[in-house]
Amino acid sequence: MTVYALSTPPGRGAIAIIRITGSHTAATLEKLTGRLAPQPRQAALRVLSDPGTGDPIDSGLVLFFQAPHSYTSEDMAELHIHGGIAIVDRLLGVLSQLEGLRPAEPGEFTRLAVLNGRMDLTQAEAVADMVDSETMAQQKQAFRQMQGALGTLYENWRQKLASSLAHLEADIEFADEDLPGGIGQAVLADVATLNDEIASHIRDDRGRSLRHGVEIAIIGAPNVGKSSLLNYLVGREAAIVSARAGTTRDIVEVSLTLGGVPAVLADTAGIREAGDEIEREGVRRALKRASEADIRLHVTAFGDSPRSDGVNTDKASFQAGDIYVANKQDIGETTRPPNIHEDDFFGVSAETGAGMPAFIQALNARVQQNFGLAERPALTRTRHRIALQAASVALSRGLERAESGMELELVAEDLRLAMREIGRITGAVDVESLLDVVFRDFCIGK
Structure with missing residues (x-):
């Protein structure tokens, strides 16, 4: 399926941009212009017409982005046309009549980018924050997050937990082997340090502010x-x-x-x-x-x-x-x-x-x-806070179990739960179940 949407604000303007993405993108450009799609990433001036009647609609710039080198990692095109209301409505009406095309849902272009591995969920949320930013500080925070600062922080935490969990499981599974003594217990100090770091991040309200x-x-x-x-x-x-x-x-x-x-x-x-x-x-x-x-x-x-x-x-x-x-x-x-x-x-x-x-x-x-902004990325959304709080609870419970001498298997399970909660923030796990939550408030065309 190929989707399309107006990506600029509706109403009268000098320029309007319509985006198209999906497997029928190149064929759609051929139907609209009567010519092959332009060379990837090269703007070409084309006359856009109604394929059914041949009536010209407008003359504008056409850009084609070939998969996987596009925002969605699929074939994608942008039609830069004049921003008259009649022109936009006419062209959107033509697209609606073409086979294999449908209007995009709110946030669907960015949603495809996440599903296709172009970005993680924190970066997708930052795209919405960039659109909604009203102050310089908001813009800077959103841009840093869109560049991956927050996702990198969370992924580093998840990787640290994965390393600690590997040591714990090695101690559990190969207890009779010739391994360094207490290899599992030795990583618990690192887990405690990481838990303190997560707790400090949760208390930091700069992102919310x-x-x-x-x-x-x-x-x-x-x-x-x-x-x-x-x-x-x-x-x-x-x-x-x-x-x-x-x-x-x-x-x-x-x-x-x-x-x-x-x-x-x-x-x-x-x-x-x-x-x-x-x-x-x-x-x-x-x-x-x-x-x-x-x-x-x-x-x-x-x-x-x-x-x-x-x-x-x-x-x-x-x-x-x-x-x-x-x-x-x-x-x-x-x-x-x-x-x-x-x-x-x-x-x-x-x-x-x-x-x-x-x-x-x-x-x-x-x-x-x-x-204001600080060097370290700040917690920005309630969804992140809830996941991090759940991860911190699991880590605290695991550390208490280890301190009381309980089986390392239970400690390892708590680390797995914490890893899972952190992974839910970036979409490393359960990405499908989170998409509706993340993209609920996106604008159409983004």
Whole structure:
């Protein structure tokens, strides 16, 4: 079967690209152009016509990629035509009438690339991330993953486990042979080290933050200027600003980019002993959001009673990486609390803009430093996390069994389970069962 799809966004445009892949690709080009397919990887100007009527449709560039040297590892072609809606619809209609062709499903081109060994599942997921990237950091992370950085890391772990398992099985199967003593037990230290490495990788949230946005909560007492601070940061009136305490009852979220990293800035209700039921619910949500945030901006204002942590509750207490923002410095200067480091304290005025450039620069730097790209590839998807957690559980169980003196056969089985879970991430095992999950959200034509 040969599939085809529009690979550029639908609608009016200067150029549209239609992709075709499968065993009928060359024959389809001959039917559309009345000529043999162009030489592989050489663009050729051709008139594309309706094979049934001979009516010309458009003149455009035709490229032919011969198997296995194509994106899908099958014969593949691209038709670069004018982007008029009528032209695209007419050509897609013609393709639908040709025998042996059908429209591609979402992600089917990349799915074929995986099935044909052109890439692993982590690289396929990175293709989708490249298409969806909105910031430079997202693009860079997706590109590194598409080049195989994450897949290589996971495959190296799987190979280390395979080597350890081989030593264990040698100790089990050839116990009566003249092998070095304790050859199986000797590899358990390597397994423990690898398990620690996997656990550290799971705890690293940089990949999630780059894909979904760093969560930043603006918290503090009522009427300290939290909404004004949000509006200044995003450059528009995203939140209602009022001198009346308790104006913000629910969480106001705004997406922006800080230090090249996507971020979600949340303005929360003022934290205080609330009077009515609605405000109490707002305070509850504020505390919950503060406890879940990656970074908290603890906002106070001139004239407030000094607090050591910016709020009066443990759930939103000052933590490493947070920033203390003393607002309304146009009224008077706030003294830095003694246990807040000077690098974490900023006196600003959201009204006049005083001190804001230094604060914004520090916020950008903090986001970039804590959640930007690092040399080591980061965990990016929930699917990976679930598999790695299962692998870590199996390895921990195996190490406990070995330490308690249980049979090495049980330890070896735990290593096999861990290898299998890691292999599921890249598609080294059970690839067919994972394809629908991986390609569910792909766009058609990719």
